[in-house]
Amino acid sequence: MRIGRRSPWASVGIFAAVAGLLAFTLFPAYFMLSSALAPKRTVTGTEVLLPEQVTLDNFSYVLTEAGFLRYLGNSLFIAVITVLGSALLALLAAVAVSRFRFRFRTTVLVMVLVVQMVPLEALVIPLFLQASSLNMLNSLLGLSVVYVALSLPFAIWMLRGFTAAVPAEVEEAAYIDGASWGRMFWSVLLPLVAPGLVATGIFSFITAWNEFLIAYAFLDMEEYYTVAVGLRQFAGQNTTDWGAMMAASTIVTIPVMVFFLFVQRGLVSGLVQGAVKG
Numbered sequence: 001m002r003i004g005r006r007s008p009w010a011s012v013g014i015f016a017a018v019a020g021l022l023a024f025t026l027f028p029a030y031f032m033l034s035s036a037l038a039p040k041r042t043v044t045g046t047e048v049l050l051p052e053q054v055t056l057d058n059f060s061y062v063l064t065e066a067g068f069l070r071y072l073g074n075s076l077f078i079a080v081i082t083v084l085g086s087a088l089l090a091l092l093a094a095v096a097v098s099r100f101r102f103r104f105r106t107t108v109l110v111m112v113l114v115v116q117m118v119p120l121e122a123l124v125i126p127l128f129l130q131a132s133s134l135n136m137l138n139s140l141l142g143l144s145v146v147y148v149a150l151s152l153p154f155a156i157w158m159l160r161g162f163t164a165a166v167p168a169e170v171e172e173a174a175y176i177d178g179a180s181w182g183r184m185f186w187s188v189l190l191p192l193v194a195p196g197l198v199a200t201g202i203f204s205f206i207t208a209w210n211e212f213l214i215a216y217a218f219l220d221m222e223e224y225y226t227v228a229v230g231l232r233q234f235a236g237q238n239t240t241d242w243g244a245m246m247a248a249s250t251i252v253t254i255p256v257m258v259f260f261l262f263v264q265r266g267l268v269s270g271l272v273q274g275a276v277k278g
Contacts, residue, residue, distance in 0.1 A: 029253075035246035058247035068248055070223065071230035074140055075209055076255070078226060081144040082151060082208035083201045089148065090155030090200060091163075091193065095185075097156070098164040109160075116153035120213060123150075128217050138221045146218070147208045155200040162196035163189070205259055209252075227252045 031049070036058050038051040062068045097105055127146055128137075136142025166189060174184040212228040219225055231252070234245040 032246045032249055032253075035242060036250045038243065040241075040243045058243040059251070062244050062248045062251065066230075066233065066244065066248070067222075068227070068230060068251065071225050071227045072251070072255075074224060075226045075228075077140055078144045078147060079205050079208040081141070082147040083204045085144070085148040086151040086155050086204045087197050087201055090152055090159050091190075091197065093152070093156045094159035094163045094193075095189070098160050099168075109157075112153045112156050116157070120150075124213055124217055127214060131218060137218050138224050139218075140224060143215060143218050143226075144208070146214060147204070147211065150211075150214075151200070151204040151207050154203055158200050158203075159193060159196045162193040166192050202260065206256060209256060 034049065034051055037054045037056070039053055039055050039057070097109060131137055131142055131146070134142070136145070170188060170192075171184055174188045179187070210228060211226075215226045215229050216232075219229055227248070231245060231248055234241045234248065
């Protein structure tokens with residue numbers, strides 16, 4: 001069947017649609033950056049869209065006087081623990097449910113899926129009461145444990161597809177060659193499921209980095225604030241420092257973008273393989 005050439009008007013229409021969608025998507029990021037670079041007196045005006053003057057005063061204030069560097073360190077600490085902890089526990093759980101046969105295995109998988117469907121708002125009060133009884137409030141480690149628990153359902157379901165797709169003959173061949181279970185796990189299984197670990201790691205990182213509700217409920221001491229909670233200090237009862245807030249929002253966005261760009265190949269591979277191997 002012969003496909004006719006696309007008319008020039010069709011090409012123009014497609015280009016205009018793509019350009020419009022791109023502009024609509026990128027405008028909030030542009031407005032955030034232009035507001036952060038504009039002088040304070042112009043942030044609330046329309047001239048911020050095309051600023052005549054560019055300044056780094058808002059960034060300097062956020063990183064020095066506002067103490068946002070401390071919040072960045074707290075969020076980075078929590079994110080690293082969340083990514084590593086959820087990846088390790090989810091991988092072990094995925095291996096268990098995909099390789100071993102035990103009673104209530106299907107029930108466990110269904111319960112994991114049910115937990116994933118529960119709204120976060122419904123979990124705040126029970127988690128707060130439990131953390132309070134365990135003396136885990138105002139603790140970065142305690143908040144990290146909660147984020148690991150929130151990340152596990154998705155990570156387990158994601159990695160289950162990868163571990164189930166690895167042929168059992170590959171593991172048996174490693175055992176025949178004299179490898180122990182630990183050596184087989186580290187040298188054979190782990191490299192094969194690495195794309196899935198990257199995909200779940202990104203999800204866990206974003207969960208720990210951007211989450212606000214639970215962090216706001218658990219932390220009431222400024223020295224333990226995360227970046228999401230720290231943004232609140234720029235919004236007062238009667239006024240908001242929009243320049244500082246936009247500068248802080250820009251700083252918060254950069255680590256997520258860098259992390260995503262660093263692992264984007266593994267993310268695409270992980271999502272594609274997880275979709276066809278599950």
